[in-house]
Amino acid sequence: MALFKHGRDHRLPLYQQVRDELLDNISSGVWLPDVPIPTESELTKSYGVAIGTIRKAVDTLVNDGLLYRSQGRGTFVRRPDFNASLFRFFRQMSSDGRFVMPESQLLSRTFKNPPQQAADALKININDKAICLDRLRLLEDRVVLTEEIWLPAALFSSLIDLELSEFGNLLYPFYEQQCGQLIASAKETLTIASASTGIAKALNTVENSPVAVIERVAYGYDKTPLEYRISHGSAETFCYQIEIA
Incomplete structure (x- = not known):
């Protein structure tokens, strides 16, 4: 059974429920820029869902520009660069x-x-x-x-x-x-x-x-x-x- 900190909205697809939990880790500072987030297998154990569900949840955050993958290093919280904006x-x-x-x-x-x-x-x-x-x-x-x-x-x-x-x-x-x-x-x-x-x-x-x-x-x-x-x-x-x- 998935371990969700804030309960589950069963009206949403499971990957989106997981996505919201991952987003909370980003917005609350549990996961910080420049530090790799837990691996997909670790997240699978934490939330008690299939690895495909985790992968889809992470993909949505990557597509939204909140996470990025680095080959051989892991997945990271993206830190926007506003210096020259x-x-x-x-x-x-x-x-x-x-x-x-x-x-x-x-x-x-x-x-x-x-x-x-x-x-x-x-x-x-x-x-x-x-x-x-x-x-x-x-x-x-x-x-x-x-x-x-x-x-x-x-x-x-x-x-x-x-x-x-x-x-x-x-x-x-x-x-x-x-x-x-x-x-x-x-x-x-x-x-x-x-x-x-x-x-x-x-x-x-x-x-x-x-x-x-x-x-x-x-x-x-x-x-x-x-x-x-x-x-x-x-x-x-x-x-x-x-x-x-």
């Missing part, structure tokens, strides 16, 4: 013509009620407390992006009392290290707007000049929204490019 939209070049990743400067960390837009994205109530990070991205001491980042306080409470200097340049590995929250996917929306007084001042541009606005909602492996981020960058350095085959 935002900057595919912007040409950021150093003074000598090299592409570089801007540095981060965290201006503030506040604990307050989120605006409606952030609350909706995070699927929380506007009366729920959230953590807001105000951050700049700089290239050779020049601000190229402003970022307003919202996190549900219930999942990121350990960030409330940290010194600003303790926050890393890359936030997603920092979330994992400090809070055990792994970012698995994200959805971005791109629009063009006019620079407000504050955004224009931060970007050293003219008020009402065009700026690119990128809104991102980042999700955990179980599709729980973990972060809402809105970034503004000068339209002068913005470039949209896509290959169509």
